[in-house]
Amino acid sequence: MEAELAQCSAVLESLLNKVGRxxxxxxxxxxxxxxxxxxxxxxxxxxVWNIFKELTRVRETLRNLQKDKQWEK
Amino acid sequence: xxxxxxxxxxxxVKLIRETQEGKIxxxxxxxxxxxxxxxxxxxxxxYETAYKKRSLRLYEENYLVDPGWLERSTTRxxxxxxxxxxxxxASHIMLEITDDKGKTLWTFPEVSGLxxxxxxxxxxxxxxxAFLDEIVGDKAS
Numbered sequence: 001m002e003a004e005l006a007q008c009s010a011v012l013e014s015l016l017n018k019v020g021r022x023x024x025x026x027x028x029x030x031x032x033x034x035x036x037x038x039x040x041x042x043x044x045x046x047x048v049w050n051i052f053k054e055l056t057r058v059r060e061t062l063r064n065l066q067k068d069k070q071w072e073k
Numbered sequence: 074x075x076x077x078x079x080x081x082x083x084x085x086v087k088l089i090r091e092t093q094e095g096k097i098x099x100x101x102x103x104x105x106x107x108x109x110x111x112x113x114x115x116x117x118x119x120y121e122t123a124y125k126k127r128s129l130r131l132y133e134e135n136y137l138v139d140p141g142w143l144e145r146s147t148t149r150x151x152x153x154x155x156x157x158x159x160x161x162x163a164s165h166i167m168l169e170i171t172d173d174k175g176k177t178l179w180t181f182p183e184v185s186g187l188x189x190x191x192x193x194x195x196x197x198x199x200x201x202x203a204f205l206d207e208i209v210g211d212k213a214s
Contacts, residue, residue, distance in 0.1 A: 026074075049086065049090055052086060052089075053082070053083060053086045056082050056085070056086055056185050056186040056189070057074065057079060057082055057185075059185035059186075060074055060078065060082060060184050060185040060186075061074050063185055064074065
């Protein structure tokens with residue numbers, strides 16, 4: 001799971017320059033959260049679920065952005 | 074994203090967690106008649122549970138996308154770029170609060186996380202964990 005989150009973090013960071021300020025803020029928050037909890041085995045389950053929650057929120061933000069972009073076309 | 078959407082996502086994540094931890098037990102059921110009347114939609118199975126004195130129903134609904142020729146002509150250029158052909162089938166995941174007769178009282182908005190919830194519910198209802206344990210157990214013996 002740690003490896004997957006590291007991969008996820010790299011993808012998120014690459015997205016930072018391609019999105020607006022609002023989306024960037026949610027992404028930065030998630031990247032920071034992942035970075036603060038690199039060693040998940042030492043963390044309580046709540047931490048992992050909190051990362052998952054933030055990840056789902058970012059997914060929703062990006063989904064909405066994608067819908068808006070399609071509409072703009 | 075509005076705070077209302079965030080709240081819905083938080084609720085869905087909680088449902089996923091409690092499903093995975095076995096605190097919520099979902100039962101697979103035949104779809105009610107109200108979900109099978111329309112020939113342009115199909116539902117194979119629904120999952121139901123009782124949660125905090127409410128009844129919840131979760132299912133994937135397939136629906137036929139066949140806009141009329143007028144609507145199709147206005148979006149033709151965009152459809153050609155995307156390679157969209159009509160008619161075609163699409164699907165969405167529905168999470169509803171129902172009454173004791175199975176009538177829909179409220180449908181959750183379609184947000185991220187519903188796909189993960191359905192995956193967790195299917196995993197639980199199909200007894201995948203026990204099945205994998207059995208397979209691994211057989212291998213060890």
